[in-house]
Amino acid sequence: MADLAIDRGFLPAYARLQRRVQDAVVAAIGKFAAHTHAGLHLERLAGARDPNIRTIRIDRFYRGVVLALGEDRYALLDVLPHDDAIAFAVRRRFTVNQVLGVLEMRDEAGIEEFSRGQPAGPTSAGLFDHASDKDLVRLGIDEDLVPLLRVISTDRQLESLDGRLPDTQLDVLRGLASGMPVEEVWSELAARVVSGVDTDDLLAAARRTPERIRFVSGPVELAAILDHPFDAWRVFLHPTQRDVAYREFYSGPALVTGSAGTGKTVTGLHRAAFLAERLTDQSAKVLVTTFTRAVADSLRRQLHRLNADPAVRARIDVVSVDKLAYEVAVRGGQRFTIAENAVADQLWESAAAFGFTGAFLKREWEQVVLAQQLTTVEDYRAVKRAGRGEGLRAAQRDQVWAAIEAVRHELARRRLRTHTQLADDAAALARRSPPPYRHVVVDEGQDLHPAQWRLLRALVTPGPNDMFLLADPYQRIYDSHVSLARLGIQVRGRARRLTVNYRTTHEILDLSVKVLGGDAAVGLDGNGDTLRGYRSVTRGATPVVAAWTDRDSELEGLIERVGTWLDQGVEPHAIAVAVRTGQLVATIARLLSDAHIPVADERRGVDGVHVATMHRLKGLEFQCLAAVGLDANVLPARQALTPATVDRHAHDRTCGGNAAFCSSP
Numbered sequence: 001m002a003d004l005a006i007d008r009g010f011l012p013a014y015a016r017l018q019r020r021v022q023d024a025v026v027a028a029i030g031k032f033a034a035h036t037h038a039g040l041h042l043e044r045l046a047g048a049r050d051p052n053i054r055t056i057r058i059d060r061f062y063r064g065v066v067l068a069l070g071e072d073r074y075a076l077l078d079v080l081p082h083d084d085a086i087a088f089a090v091r092r093r094f095t096v097n098q099v100l101g102v103l104e105m106r107d108e109a110g111i112e113e114f115s116r117g118q119p120a121g122p123t124s125a126g127l128f129d130h131a132s133d134k135d136l137v138r139l140g141i142d143e144d145l146v147p148l149l150r151v152i153s154t155d156r157q158l159e160s161l162d163g164r165l166p167d168t169q170l171d172v173l174r175g176l177a178s179g180m181p182v183e184e185v186w187s188e189l190a191a192r193v194v195s196g197v198d199t200d201d202l203l204a205a206a207r208r209t210p211e212r213i214r215f216v217s218g219p220v221e222l223a224a225i226l227d228h229p230f231d232a233w234r235v236f237l238h239p240t241q242r243d244v245a246y247r248e249f250y251s252g253p254a255l256v257t258g259s260a261g262t263g264k265t266v267t268g269l270h271r272a273a274f275l276a277e278r279l280t281d282q283s284a285k286v287l288v289t290t291f292t293r294a295v296a297d298s299l300r301r302q303l304h305r306l307n308a309d310p311a312v313r314a315r316i317d318v319v320s321v322d323k324l325a326y327e328v329a330v331r332g333g334q335r336f337t338i339a340e341n342a343v344a345d346q347l348w349e350s351a352a353a354f355g356f357t358g359a360f361l362k363r364e365w366e367q368v369v370l371a372q373q374l375t376t377v378e379d380y381r382a383v384k385r386a387g388r389g390e391g392l393r394a395a396q397r398d399q400v401w402a403a404i405e406a407v408r409h410e411l412a413r414r415r416l417r418t419h420t421q422l423a424d425d426a427a428a429l430a431r432r433s434p435p436p437y438r439h440v441v442v443d444e445g446q447d448l449h450p451a452q453w454r455l456l457r458a459l460v461t462p463g464p465n466d467m468f469l470l471a472d473p474y475q476r477i478y479d480s481h482v483s484l485a486r487l488g489i490q491v492r493g494r495a496r497r498l499t500v501n502y503r504t505t506h507e508i509l510d511l512s513v514k515v516l517g518g519d520a521a522v523g524l525d526g527n528g529d530t531l532r533g534y535r536s537v538t539r540g541a542t543p544v545v546a547a548w549t550d551r552d553s554e555l556e557g558l559i560e561r562v563g564t565w566l567d568q569g570v571e572p573h574a575i576a577v578a579v580r581t582g583q584l585v586a587t588i589a590r591l592l593s594d595a596h597i598p599v600a601d602e603r604r605g606v607d608g609v610h611v612a613t614m615h616r617l618k619g620l621e622f623q624c625l626a627a628v629g630l631d632a633n634v635l636p637a638r639q640a641l642t643p644a645t646v647d648r649h650a651h652d653r654t655c656g657g658n659a660a661f662c663s664s665p
């Protein structure tokens with residue numbers, strides 16, 4: 001069936017069709033496969049802007065729009081009711097990007113309409129003034145578009161070209177508009193530049209465009225694709241995603257960073273499936289791991305959708321890092337019970353003394369003592385407490401150490417281990433046996449503790465393609481700065497950044513970037529990671545930021561906001577309230593219930609509005625998010641309002657990405 005390819009736009013079109021029409025589409029595709037175009041009425045169109053565009057008959061009402069690529073090959077672009085199909089087809093023109101050699105679609109009529117509505121000459125402060133005409137062409141912008149781009153002075157104007165300009169070119173322009181210098185945009189493209197592009201060869205161009213065109217190898221592959229038509233991520237990756245996920249060879253650990261929603265998880269899943277498919281040794285395995293059980297469950301489900309082959313999936317273990325540590329410790333013969341958070345917190349509270357709170361002691365233990373594997377007070381006296389705020393005098397260190405020791409002894413006496421302790425134990429145990437995994441893929445790497453990194457390092461054979469790490473330094477839950485290099489995980493020269501946001505609307509991203517400022521977060525590779533160049537493929541409503549004078553009026557405002565969303569028809573389960581600390585959860589849940597708003601309770605299987613800390617909301621998607629308690633104390637800690645916080649929940653497609661930020665100054 002190499003004769004028919006499908007375009008990315010076809011999948012959502014297919015998903016919207018009734019079953020009967022879907023069957024007719026599959027039958028039409030089958031006719032292409034059989035080289036019989038008979039009955040398809042493959043027709044050229046009068047007035048079409050592209051001589052290679054055709055329509056085919058699907059049934060009495062529907063027509064497919066196809067592009068003749070040459071050599072009797074076709075790409076199916078869309079399936080629409082008859083008149084809509086004709087209107088779609090005559091407006092479009094397909095061209096080949098002169099720099100990247102990829103196939104591009106222009107809404108030629110749309111571009112003409114846009115031009116007619118603009119002033120004749122260039123504006124005084126154009127959005128692309130920092131790029132010369134030559135630069136634009138060098139970045140793959142079609143020459144005939146340059147005069148039009150010179151009249152653009154606002155983001156909004158640029159966004160009104162969404163769907164009219166070729167995606168690749170719009171992506172370049174969005175990068176420039178977001179403040180990236182020409183050279184930085186160029187460096188993102190550089191690896192994909194093709195020399196000697198034949199701009200008339202549509203077929204070669206289509207083959208170079210896997211992010212939008214998929215050549216289908218046969219009915220089995222087609223059926224697998226059409227099984228999940230909403231999941232474009234399974235089939236069409238951004239070129240950078242594809243490049244990093246399907247690279248044959250990394251000489252050692254590789255790190256992929258990117259803000260929330262840039263498709264890191266998707267990239268990691270493709271990598272895991274790719275590595276598993278290539279394992280020749282029957283006993284070799286790939287480990288996919290992450291910080292929480294909920295995210296691990298979601299990874300498992302996504303992997304299931306990505307790869308239907310049970311033999312491939314059997315070679316991939318998806319386990320949360322806590323479970324992994326637990327299993328290694330149990331296999332190593334340890335006898336213990338996991339210390340419930342509440343129990344451990346109580347121990348820490350009872351150890352509080354000399355002005356050190358239980359929470360401080362706990363963090364000191366985790367982020368200094370366990371992180372750096374300190375076993376004596378002498379070690380602790382001498383250690384650098386980087387990232388822990390105020391310094392401690394020698395006498396204070398002794399006090400803190402004594403308090404930590406008291407808790408450690410009490411835990412040991414009760415045969416309790418915390419998850420971090422277990423990771424430390426498991427790392428030591430794992431180092432004594434041959435590594436069970438050939439490859440490991442780590443999602444949400446920013447949240448892992450050094451002990452967990454040591455465990456993972458010990459579980460995989462060092463060497464090419466050993467570790468594939470995905471992380472967003474802006475989404476750190478704890479402010480602990482982990483240096484991978486110091487943990488024996490050297491990623492220098494193998495770090496890539498994803499910048500195109502698939503989930504967050506332009507508006508939400510814009511707000512998030514403003515709140516976070518242009519400051520860099522410290523990356524796991526020790527380098528600064530900035531938000532410059534992050535851009536979004538979707539647009540939505542403008543988020544609302546509301547300030548309140550006190551907590552009570554903030555909560556009142558919150559209830560009103562959630563009520564408004566419900567009145568607007570948003571389902572309760574598509575709304576999330578993110579709070580900074582767990583203590584507020586019960587209060588908010590009660591207030592919502594008092595206002596007759598259903599609140600979700602996963603343990604009892606009750607559906608409703610989710611109220612949880614940011615951390616617990618991870619892995620879930622929402623249409624609307626209210627984030628509460630973003631007061632002045634919180635923002636500098638960067639814990640509350642990150643693009644992740646905002647976007648993960650404020651999922652945009654139906655409700656326009658509403659997000660409210662209730663903040664008490």
Ligand SMILES: Nc1ncnc2c1ncn2[C@@H]1O[C@H](COP(=O)(O)OP(=O)(O)OP(=O)(O)O)[C@@H](O)[C@H]1O
Nearest residue numbers: 232233236237238260261262263264265266502503
């Ligand atoms: N190539 C793609 N095409 C279409 N959708 C995509 C693509 N890549 C990712 N997505 C979608 O974008 C959303 C975000 O992807 P993903 O969860 O992989 O991002 P992430 O960077 O891991 O986010 P986070 O840091 O918040 O975990 C998901 O809904 C995913 O299906």
